[in-house]
Amino acid sequence: GEDVEQSLFLSVREGDSSVINCTYTDSSSTYLYWYKQEPGAGLQLLTYIFSNMDMKQDQRLTVLLNKKDKHLSLRIADTQTGDSAIYFCAESLNYGGSQGNLIFGKGTKLSVKP
């Protein structure tokens, strides 16, 4: 079945870049997502990429997709203490032109040290 894997923890210093990695198994995925979850809060959509793209940049966020290796990464430039959160990778399967359900990884807890 479909599966999404992420490393569980990442610790960086403030001002450094963070790179969070994700691998997925389903080759029919059409969209891949990054969600952010702060303590006690819901899932905030950060960014997403269509599977025919290699890269997407949005301010401090850069998403890279290697479709051959089924590898997705999220780079956060100039990481701030406010970026400390859990980051979830998710894939969606397209059916009938609309979105299917999302399959999530376990989340990567990013800790930013001042």
Place this chain on the structure above:
Amino acid sequence: EPEVTQTPSHQVTQMGQEVILRCVPISNHLYFYWYRQILGQKVEFLVSFYNNEISEKSEIFDDQFSVERPDGSNFTLKIRSTKLEDSAMYFCASSGGLSDQPQHFGDGTRLSIL
């Protein structure tokens, strides 16, 4: 910015009791979803709903679960006879429905079964 709202934020219920979790999706969205996250585990898909009927459901969504859109704004998840293992964070999400329109999540309801 429009958002998905969920109530209550925390629900404590005795085992065997019925519980209803409520969601107000983003107003012009057409697809609605429920997900759950058991503590320390992945966010798991439960059910999707479109045009007043279930469009997809997971193995978790058995006969004790039901969903309803009782009016033009609310979307509810009912658990008929709760079990201890139903304790989890339940997230509602909605999307415009087209494949390039991402799912937006609420802040979740923490359900604790005693």
